[in-house]
Structures are given as structure tokens and as C-alpha cells.
Amino acid sequence: MGKVTVKGLGKAYKSYGNRWGRLVEWLSPTSTPRHQLHWVLQDISFELAAGEAVGIVGMNGAGKSTLLKVITGTTQATTGTVEIQGRVAALLELGMGFHPDFTGRQNAIMACQLRGLHVDEIEALMPAIEAFAEIGDYIDEPLRTYSSGMQMRLAFSVATAHRPDVLIVDEALSVGDAYFQHKSFSRIREFRKAGTTLLIVTHDRYAIQTICDRAILLNRGKLEMQGDPIEVMDFYNAMLAEREQQTVRQERLADGRLRTISGTGEASIVAVNLFDDKNKKLDVVEVGTIVTLEIEVKINNPVERLVMGYMIKDKLGQSIFGINTHRLDQPQTDLLPGENLVYRCRFPMNLGKGSYSIAISLSRLDSHLDTNYEWRDYSIIFHVINTRHPDFVGCAFLDAQIDVERSHSLRATIT
Template sequence: MMGKITVKGLGKAYKTYNGRWARLAEWVLPFSRQRHQLHWVLQDIDFQLAAGEAVGIVGVNGAGKSTLLKMIAGTTQSTTGSIDIQGRVAALLELGMGFHPDFTGRQNAIMAGQLQGLKAEEIEALMPAIEAFAEIGEYIDQPVRTYSSGMQMRLAFSVATASRPDVLIVDEALSVGDAYFQHKSFERIREFRRAGTTLLIVSHDRYAIQTICDRAILLNRGRLEMQGNPVEVMDFYNAMMAERDRSTVRQERLADGKLRTISGTGQASVAEVRLLDDEGKEVDVVEVGAQVTLEVRVAINSEVPRLVMGYLITDKLGHAVFGINTHRLNKPQTDLRAGEDLVYRWRFAMDLGKGNYAISISLSRVDSHLDTNYEWRDYSVIFHVVNTHRPDFVGCAFLEPEVAIVRSLGSASKDGIAA
């Protein structure tokens, strides 16, 4: 099957030396004692990509993401393990990697195409499409050293994707450049996916990982920490980011099969969350536009100098629909002591499109749970929005419109002149 990737026992280590002479001595005296230590950046990495599958790789800087992609792309040799790839690979790694600054964009495009295994006549046939997609105009015949980083990315992406590969490997390069070209690039990636290309992508963009990928892999300190559903992996990764100095991230499987992620210091915790209708009854099915109250009870377990409570509504793909907190409303609570309870009641109209939604709860010191996270709890409430009273509409928000229609005959017709 073209596009299949199998990674087994993969590891990468670099040699480190105590001094500059130790490297020379080891080279001059190859059979003497070992004078280096191995610094492992990746160890024991095992995973498979089926043909046509899209997998996102996430992790903090230094976790080994780019090194892994370089080994799969063949630009870096592994220390241990094996990589088996079936099919033609196109890689978009470091921005403009392999571009010669003194050659023109066209010359670099030809050389890059040859490195991908394309023949001269194939590159010549593809060149108009490369120029059209990159949209850099006359710069295509200017030296690459005159390009901005965004222009380099446009040309590099256009060349790498001019001919649909069996495997496409994309590093952070798409984070450079304007929103228009990012959108255009992701649309091309989606087209390739629909046509059967296997995709391996590194990105910090949660939206990209969740909308494009079938699966996500989390790397942590050079090892494979977790892999699975993109939403669940990104939830765990975000919680891990907030709790870098504490081992307080935990996950629990809910009755409907979703994986809830909970993290935080525990100084304050969510005791109860309920979604109530106008009569105070707990609901999990809500009519479009109905008034609801999100009731959150918080327990203070130890002294908290400043408490901010917020909530985030997400759709079934994990995309943020709406979020707010008491910091942004200038209503933080201060000087809280152990044993106190707080009840927050948030009342709003459920002006959402029909579908499944979830509410996550955040207890923090300031605006973001990335700064002193007392508790972050995904899937605190899961509810369904239905539409039985309003006109059928599409989209994630109900923006109740009023329409005025003016209908009249054209002036020419009024005067009796044939239109």
C-alpha cells in the first residue's frame, strides 16, 4: 500500500564531548577508550501510519518533533530502530531548506523538484502551476535572498506540493506567512487527503490538528507520551503545558466514551456543575435561543489569594465557540480561605446551532489557566442543542435576523421603455 509508514524502536542520539580535544583524540585514536557521552533526543518511538491516514505530532519545543520528521524524511540518520516508507515522499521541513540564496526562485524550484525525484520534463510541465500557486509574481526570477520569509514559504510549499505525493511531511513552516496563504495551503492538504495522501504534520495549532488529522501523537522529553483521538491528545497536552512543574494531570473515561482531562494544583476545585433551564431544572437538551443558567459550585481547599472562574463552550470537534471569565468581567474573588464555597451562576441565551457541545471549566489566578492553574476540567457538561421553534438554519450560531425586502419595477419599465 503506497503511503504506509512503519516506525519501530526509533532513537536518535548525539555525541557530546567534555572538551574540544576529546573529539580529536577519539578521531585520531579510534580504538582507545570512549571519550564521548550520548545525548538522546528520541528513544523507543513506535507507531504506524496507514495509507491515507493523517497524523499530527505535538509537544513542547525540544520534545523531538522536528528530529523525528527529519529522520522520516531521510535528511537525518537514526541511531537505533527502523523506518519503512512505501511511496514517494514530499517534505516541507525547515523554511526554504535547500534553497540557494543566490539562485532565482525558478532555479531553486527546479532543483527542489529534482531532489523529490521528478524528471526535468515533469518539472517544466508543473512550473506554471507552481508559479500560479505561490503567487509571488516577478520574484520567481529574482534571487531567493531578496525574498521575505513568507515568500520563501510560499515557493517551498508550492514546489513540495506541485505533484501529489504518497506521503506529505509538514513541519511548523505553515505558521509563517499571511492568513490567506495558510488557508490556501491547508485547503491543498485537504485535497491531497481526499485523494489518498498520507500526512504527517507538526503544528501547535489545535484547530489544524483537530480538523485535518485522524490521530495525534504527543512527544514528551524524547518519548512517545500518548497517541489517539486528536481532541483527547490536545486536551492532555494543554493540561500538561499548564502543569509543567506538577504531576497533576489526570484523565478519566466518561460514560459516553469521551476522555475527560483534569489538571491543577487543587487549591480550589469544581465541586458541581449543572446546566439549568428557566425553571431551575437540570437539562442536557436545550432549544435554540432558550435561556439557560450554568451553575458552578467551587470548593476552596487551601488559601487562594485571587480566584478567576471561567467557562469555554466547544463544539463536537473541540473548536472554541465561546469563552469568558470573571477576570475579563472584572469580578475576581480575593483572599479566599480553606472551607469556603462559591456558587457562580452564568445566565445566557443558547444562541447556537443544533448539535453536540461541551463546557469546560477553568479556575485560575489570572486570565489564563496557563498561569497558576487551580483546576481545569474538560467536559464538565455535555449537552445537545435542538431546533424545533425557529427557521431551519445552518452554522454554529443563531444570529436572529430581521429582513426587509423592497420590490419594484425598474425605472426604464415605468417609463414604458423596453428593458
Template sequence: MGTIQVTNLGKAYRQYPTRWSRLAEWLLPFTGPRHQLHWVVQDINFQVNPGEALGIIGVNGAGKSTLLKMITGTTQPNSGHIRFEGRVAALLELGMGFHHEFTGRQNVFMAGQLLGMTVEELHQLMPDIEAFAEIGEYMDQPVRTYSSGMQMRLAFSVATARRPDILIVDEALSVGDAYFQHKSFDRIREFRKLGTTLLIVSHDRQAIQTICDRAILLDKGRLKMEGAPEEVMDYFSAMIAEREQSTIRQERLADNKIRTISGTGEASIADVILLNADGKQVDVIETGTAVTLQITADVNQDIDRLVLGFMIKDRMGQAIYGINTHRINRPLTNLKAGDRVVYRYSFNANIGKGNYSVALSLSRLDSHLEKNYEWRDFALIFHVINTKKPDFVGYASLDATLDIQQEKANGVPVTS
């Protein structure tokens, strides 16, 4: 089983004021250093237990890739240490270790041996690698003729040709077609079930929340937050949206979930309730019934444009449905401080049984990243039961109808 322990890890690069300073430091070492250290990763501590999946998120330049390179040994840290147990397979930079003049097959043997596989093993695994990569005759063509998606297919196929104890994946999986991304994540999930420890960097909220047990957020090279994937992703979304005097705060709810609220406060959510067809407030509804989501918003400062949106999320934090007043051409304009607006979104709850939450957004345009007045996760939690429809699987109630045409051996059709 694979374990990873990272203790006080740091990585710094030397910065010289001029191009001659580096030479002077080398020629005149007794005069003292002429550089400053720029820390890209500093004081990172975490542990990944056997069979656990840890997601690493953060904006570009936060230190995610540098952290993975130190863990895999391709970059040496300036401070701290890393300890891991088990066989490691890493998929970092696209095509890392590939020689562009060699064929895909030749690169399989080179990359596979770097991962600790023998030539005999690679001969045995080659049919599976070819089948999974699905690049056909390009397997015997130089890698320089490959698209970035084909390189990713081959690199992932080699790295996962045998199940590792620890699998480390950077953003490389964001390259390529949707079909192979689904195929790759299916293999990752299969490895997880068999006990592989996973370390994954991704901006894909769905990937982090469905695959990972925990997530850490890196910000400016430091560990900003660690916790449940949904809570960390909510905080990350709020952090990205933070503009001007926006603030981020978190509240712990009665069910122990953490609600993230961010925004400038120029407009704010005063109340949110779910109403049934009779206009009564409810928190349990039947699949397919008509409901109204009623949101009351207060305008705290004069604003020229206000858009309200809501998103229904499942218990894993995955978006089920979302819409806002910008997309349906119903924004409000020229609002004054002290105004109050009541929005009522009505719809049929054609979703499966389970627990759901509602996230709300008050913004200026379509995205809360442009001007975020308030973003509120877990603004409302409700439950869906199904006692009247056939018991179906999934979140979408499509009310599929069925027609069956049967033909007996004597050729007489029977319709049921």
C-alpha cells in the same frame, strides 16, 4: 497509497566533556570512547495507514523535527528503522534546499527535481506553482530578497505541485499570512480527500483536531501518548499547565470520551449544571434560548486570587466561546480554605444544533498556564436542537434579516 511504519526509532548525538576529548577519541581510539550519548528521540513506534492523517505534538525540544528528519531521510537514526511506501513530499525547515542567490523560478526547478519531478514536469507545472504561490514578479528575483512568508509560499507550492502519496509538514506553515495559511490547509484537506497520507507537526489545536485522525504526543524524545486528537491535545494542554505539585489524571466517561483533569487542587470544581429559564437542570436546549451555566467551586487552601472561566467546544473540540472572570474584572480575592463559591454565567445559546462540551478553569490569572488550580475538560456535555428557527448551517446563530428589492423590466420597483 502511502504507508509509514516506524519501529524502535532512536537518535542520539555525542556529547564530549571538553573540546579536546573529541580529538583524543579520534587520535587514540584504543583508549575507549570519551563521549556520552544524548538521546533526543528514543523507542518511537507507530504506524500511519494509507489515507490516514497523524498529528505530532509536543513542546519545543521534544524531538518532533528530529523525528520528521529521520522519516524523510535527512538525518540517519542510531537505532530502529523506518519503512514507507509511496511518493513522499516533505515541507520541513523553511526554504530547505533553496539557494538564496538563485531566483524563485530557478529554485523551483532545483527543489522540484529533489522531490523526484522531471524538468519536463516542472515546465508543465510552473503556471500552477506560480498561481498558487502568488508572489508575482518576485518569482524571477533572488530568494534572498524574499520575506519568510514568501519563501514559505514558494516552498509549499513546489512541495504540493502534484499530489503526493505521503505529505509531511513541519511547523513551516506557521510562518506567513493568515490568507495563505487558509489556502494551504484547504489544499491539504483536498489531498486528504483524494487519499494522501499526512504527517503533520503543529501547535495549532484547530489544525490537529480538524485534519488528523490520530495524534501522538512526544515528551523528552519519547512517545508519551497516542490517541484521538482531542484527547491528546487536552492532555498536552494539561501537561503544559502542570506546575509545582499539579497532577494530571484522565477519566473515561460513559460515552467513551476521555476527560482530562489537572491542577494543584488548591481550588476545585464541586459541581456544574446547565439551567433553563425556569431554573430547571437540562442537558438539551433549543437554539437561542436563555440558559445559565452554574458552577460550584470549593476552596481547599488559602488563595489570594481566584478566576473562573468556561469554554464551550464543539464535537471536534474547537472553541466556540470562552470567557473568564479576569476578563470581565470580576476575580475573587483573599479566599480561605473551606470557602465555597457558586458562579452563574447566563447567556442566550445562539449556537447551531449539535453536541457541545464545556471545559472549566480555576486559575489565578487570565491563563491557566500561570497558576492552574484545576482545569477540567468535558465538565459538562449538552445538546442543542433547532425546531423554531430557520435551519441554518454552522455554529453561530446570527439571526440575519433579509431585505429584497426587485425591479421589473418596466422599471417599477417591487419590494418583498
């Protein structure tokens, strides 16, 4: 079983003021250093238990890829230690370790040899590698003729041909077609069930929340947050929307969930409620009931353009339905401090049984990533029950009707 322990990890690169600084420092090692250290990772510590899956997220330049390179040994750490137990397979930069003039088959064989596999093991694995990659006759063509998606197919097939104790995957899986991405994540899930420890870097929220037990957020080379994948991804999404003078905060709700609130504050959410047709507040809703989502908004500073949006999520944080006033061509413009708005969104609660939450967004355009006035996860939490309709499975109630036509077939009688 694989186990990874990272303690006080740091990585710094030397930065010289001019092109001669490196030479002078090399010729006079006892003289005053001519460089400054540029830290890309500082004081990173975490542990992956055997069989655990951890996702790493962060903005570009946060140090995610460097961290994986240090863990796999392709880059040496400046400070700290990394301990790995078990056989490791890593899929880092696309095509890393492959030679463009060798064929796909030759590259696959060499990659397997570098992993310590014997000739007979490689021969036994090659049919499975070819079948999983699905690149056809290109397996015997030079790698330089491959598209980036084909390179990723081959690299992933080779890295996962033999189940490792520890699987480390960078953002290479974001390259290529949706079919192979689904196929790749399906194999990762199989490995997880078999006990493989997983460390993955991805911006795919669905992958983080469905595959990973825990998530780690890196910010400017430091460990910003680690914990429940949903809570970490909510905070990360709030950071993505961060702009000048914007705040990001989290607060613990009564049921233990962590709510993330971010925004510049020109407009703010005052209250969010769910009502039935009799204006009664709801926290438990019958399937199919017509409800009204009411959002009260206060304008604190002049706002040229305001878009309100809401997103219904299930208990795993997956988006069920979302819409905003930009897409409905109903933005509000030229708002002044002291004004108040009340949005009423009416819809049938055609959801499956379960617990749901609603996130509210106040922004300038279609996405809260552009001028986020306020983003609030878990603005309201409610439960859907079913006592009036036939029992069904799934997250959507389609009120399906089934008609059956039955007739007698004529059969020839052989005498």
C-alpha cells in the same frame, strides 16, 4: 499509496566533556569512550496507513522536528527502522535545500530535480508553482531578498506541485500570512481526498482536529500518547499548563469521551450544572432558551487571586464561546481554605442544533497556562434542539428577520 512504518526509533547525539575529547576518541578508537549519549528520541513506534493523516504535537524540545528529519532521511537514526512506501514530499525547516544567491525560479527547478523530476515535467509544473506561490516578479530575484513568508510560499508550492504519496510538513506553515495558510491547508485537504498520506507537526488545534485522523504526543523524546485528536490535544493543553506539583489525569466518561483534568489543586471544581429559569437541571436545551451555568468551587489552600472561565465547544472540540472573570473585571482575591464560591453565568442558548460540552478553568490570570488551579474538559455535556424556530444551519442562532420590498420596474417599449 503511501505507507509509513516506524519501529523502535531512537536518535542520540554524542556529548563530550571538553573540546579535546572528540580528537582523543578519534585518534584512539579502541580506548575508553570520551563521550556520553544524549537521547532526543527513544523507542518511537507507530504506523501510518495509506491515506491516513496523523498530527504530531509536543512542547519545544520534545523531538518533533528530529523525528521528521529521521523519517525523511535527512538525519540518520541511532536505533530502529523507518519504512516508507511511495513518493515522499517534505517541507521541513524553512528554506532547507534552497540557496540564497539563486533566484526563486532556479531554486524551484533544482528542488524539483532533486525529487527526480525530468526537465519536461519541471517545465510543465513551473507555471503552477508560480501561480500558487503568488510572489510575482520576485520569482526571478535572489532568495536572499525574500521575506520568511515568501520563502515559505515558494517552498510549499514546490513541495506540493506534484501530488505525493506521502506529505510530511513541519511547523513551516506557521510562518506567513493567514491567507496563504488557509490556501495551503486547502491544498492539503485536496491531497487527503485524493489519497495522500499526511504527517504534520503543528500547534494549531483546529488543523489537528479537522485534518487528522489521529494525533501523536511526544514528551521529552518519548511517545507519551496517541489516539483521537481531540483527546490528545486536551491532554497536551493540560501538559502546557503543568506547573510544580500539578497533576494531569484523564478519565473515561459514560459516553466514551475522555475527560482531561489538570491543576495544582489550590482551588477545585465541586460541581457544574446547567439550569433553566425554573431551576431545573438541563441536558437538552431548546434553541434560544435562557439558561444559567452554575459552577461550585472549593478553596483548598490560600489563593491570592482566582479567575473562573468557561468555554463552550462543539462536538469536534472547536471553541464556540469563552469568557472569564478576568475579562469581566470580576476576579476574587485573598481566598482562604474552606471557602466556597458559586458562579452563576446567565446567557441565551443561541446555538445551532447539536451536541456541545463546556470546559471550566480556575486560574490566576487570563489564561490557565499561568498558575492553573484546575482545568476540566467536558465538565458538562448537553444537546441543543430546535422545535420552536425556523430551521437554520450553522452553529449560531441569530434570530434573523428578513424584509422584502417588491416593486414593478418600468421598461421602455420599442415600437
